[in-house]
Every structure is written in C-alpha cells, then in structure tokens.
Amino acid sequence: MLKLMKYEFKKNSGLLAIFGIGLVLLELFYLYSLLTMKGDNNTWVILSASLLFIFVIVCFFTVFILAILNYSRELNSKSSYLVFMTPNSSYSVIISKLVYTLLLGVAAAALLFLLGVIDLNLLHWKVPDVETFRQLMSAFFESMDIPVNEILLSLVTALVTFLISFFSTVTVSYLAVTLSATFLYNFSPKIKGFLSFALFIVLNLLVSKVVSVLPLLNKNPQTPLEAITAAAPATAFNLIMIIVCVFVCGYLLEKKVSL
Amino acid sequence: MLECKNVTKKYYRMTAVDDLTLTIEKGRIYALLGPNGSGKTTFMKMAAGLVKPDAGTMLFEGAPIGIESKKHVAYMPTESFFYPYMTGTDAGKYYRDFFDDFNMGHYLALLSDMDLSPQQKISKMSSGMMAKLKIALTLSREASLIMLDEPLNGIDIIARDKIVSSIMDAFTPEKAFLLSSHLVDELEKIIDHAIFMKKGVVVMQGSADDLRRENGLSIVDLYRQIYA
DSSP states (O other), rough: OHHHHHHHOOOHHHHHHHHHHEEEEEEHHHHHHHHBBBBBBOOHHHHHHHHHHHHHHHHHHHHHHHHHHHHHHHHSSSHHHHTSSSSOOOHHHHHHHHHHHHHHHHHHHHHHHHHHHHHHHHHHHHHHOOOHHHHHHHHHHHHOOOOOOOOOOHHHHHHHHHHHHHHHHHHHHHHHHHHHHTTTTTSOOOOHHHHHHHHHHHHHHHHHHHHHOOOOOSSSSSSSSHHHHHHHHHHHHHHHHHHHHHHHHHHHHHHOOBO | EEEEEEEEEEEEEEEEEEEEEEEETTTTEEEEOTTTTTHHHHHHHHHHHHHOOOOOOOEETTSSHHHHHHHHEEEEEEEEOOOOOOOOHHHHHHHHHHHBBBHHHHHHHHHHHHTOOOSGGGHHHHHHHHHHHHHHHHHHOOSSEEESSTTTTTTOOOHHHHHHHHHHHHOOOEEEEEESOOOHHHHTOOOOOOEEEEEEEEEEEHHHHHHHHHHSHHHHHHHHHHHO
16 A cells, blocks of 8 residues: 555656745745845735745645545546556555545645744744744633643644545545446546536535534533534544445445446 | 456447457467457456456456456556656556566566667657557566557557567466457467457457368458458
C-alpha cells in the first residue's frame, strides 16, 4: 500500500509543485510588502496577506477535490491498467488513495498553520500594535473562560469530526465514480460522467438528510466540546458511511470492474 | 495453466466473448487471431484481471483470476497506459516496485537494443517507440503467462524482426505466450498453436502444424479463408 501511495504522490507532484511555487511567490510578496512598508501605508501588506489567505484556502480544498478527480480519472482512463494489473487488492487501491489524501491534507494544514503563525509574528515585529498569534489565542481563550485542557480536547475533537465528515463526502463520491465504472460501464463517457455526478449529488443529499434527522446528545451545549460531542450520532453515521462506501467500492471493483 | 469454461462477457447489447471454453498450456506460443471485435482483447483483459466475466469460470493454475494470478501473468495492452510524467526509466521503476519478477537490467538492455532512450518522456514518444517500450517492459518480467495484444502494431518492418526475436529469446518451456495480431504472416514463423476467434467464439484452434496439415493451407491462408 505504501508503494501505491508513493505513486499517488508522484502522479500529483506536478500540481503540488505549482501550489508550492505559488505559495512561495505569495509569501515573498507578503514579506517584501512588510519589509518595505513605510508609516501607515499598509495597502500592499493587506493585499498580499489577503492573496495569501485566499490561496491557502484554495490549496486546502483543492487537495480534497483532487482526491475525487484522481479516482475518477483513474477509473476512466487507460492508466487504470497500471494500477489494476498489479497484484494489489481493490481495497488496497482505495484505502491508499484515502490515506494519501489524509496525509496530504494534514501535512498541508500543518504547513499552512505554521506559516500563518510565522507571518503573524513577523507582522507584530514590524507593527507592534498588532497582536502576536499567542496573544490573539490567549485573549480568545480568556474571553471564553474555558480551561486550557478542554480547549485542546475541543480542538482535537473538532478536527477529527471535520475529517470524518469530509472523508464521508469523499468516499460517497468514490462510490458514485465506482458505480459509473462498473454498473454503468456500457454507457458513453458523457452519459457516464453525468450519471456519476448525479449519483454524487443524490447520495450526498441522502447522507445530509439522514444526518439532519439524527438526534443531538445535548440540546443546549455550553462549551465547544459539548457542542461537538452533541453531534456524536452524526459523526458515528459519517464514520459508518466511510466504512460502507470503502467496502462497497472495493467489492464492486473486485467483482464488476471493466477497464 | 489457464482454463476458461463457458466464459461470457457482454458490453451493452454486444457479446464480446460468448460461452468461450479454452485452455492455455505452458511451453507453447499461441496466436490469438481474428478481426477487430472478435473478442481477443476482452479475453486477454479477463485473463489479466482487468475485466470481469459476466458468466463462466476462468482459472489460472487452478485458482480464480485475482491478486495471486496477477503476480504471474504479464499483459501488454494495445493502448498507451502510462502516467503523463513517466519516462522509460520511471515505467521500469514502476514495474520493479510492483512485480517481483521484473528484471530492470534486462529491461534497460532491451531498450538499448531497440534504440530507445530511457530518459525520454513516454508521452513524447512516437507510437512505434511506445509499442517497443511496452514490449520491453512486458518481456522483462519472468511471468508464466505473457500476453501481448497487437505487439507488432505501428512498428516498422526492421523493428518487427527485432521484436519477434526478442519474443523468441524470452520464451522458455515453463512459460506460455499468447500473441494477438492482424499481421499473421509475421507470427506464423514463431507460433506453435493458433486460435481463431470470430464474434466472441473460437471457430477453429489447434497446433499450427496440425492445422496446416489438415487444411493444406498456411495459417495466413486459413485466416483469409475464415475471415474473408
């Protein structure tokens, strides 16, 4: 599975390099604007910081969009032979793609978070009126009047809940793509593409509908942790969806695939 | 080695392979012959595990086609199937990573023999160069069953001789080769066994010598007689 992940990375290395270069250029633009800032004229700093922020958001979501597009492209192009000719199970193929996406997402989030902390501290060094990252966080937590250990727990729980919800969407889209490559393989590529997209929308609407009717464990949460744990049934359902989708995709590829 | 019993594969309303029963034995070079749409590629893809049959059973060394059979079956598709970033060396490394029977040294020697640069991007290669690269990759595996789908397509007459001799060099009595081609006269020299397919069914098969003797025709002439 590690080898499959290695080639997932290699396949996307060109696009990742473009994102990396874009990030470096925007970071340099920000640093240049900051170092050459004179007096109160901070227009360029605001512009570069805004561009950097937008780019970071785009990069982060592109990682997940890329995960879905890659899988679709893999099943609908001849390069699928490269993967499916090898002695790997369909489950390994799917799980390697998900783990790769998870690792890439976590690595990208960590890098961008670190960059944000550095940039904010640099801004504080140049403009002492602006609070450092730590000051911002301290002020926020103090205003919330929440113990530090609960804040850390809330952050970790929120991250896990977010990832489970996001990967539920990714695996549901994998299921839509797999259905189009197995049961719908006799249709023309255009019709298959349309049906695959329609399936993706319908399946995600169904999942959202089920999540919306699931009960909340706490109707009146007082802290972030209580709010997150209140949605535990929805998170559990999303987790079940991930497992079911991976299993069904693997089974369909194992038994029905036509490349 | 490979046993197919009543295998059927349909694409929409078209039956690509229809109730096919066939056995491939080791120590033989088979020619899988027939015009476009006769089911040759679908049959090979099913044996490679890329397409699942709708009905029937397909066994490799007594076990269903799957992870284990993929370790011992090498298939060369007609199409280009490489990732856009790949060079000849990258393709070799990919095969080395996934197939324990792949010999990188032999692959590089075959590339050199076929006048191909390992550093060249595959997407920039001509169709003939790509065909040679695919053959070098597939023949560099020590697989028990080697299937080459249209190995001589797009290859000039000089290079064809090199490929035919590479196929002969790679063959051993422990292996079986299955070659599909429209260029029957090129294959006639090297095959032991011929399988003629038409509309998804085997219309004639047997040892090349027996077929020639029984029909009083060469394999090329038999091909003409069957499909003309």
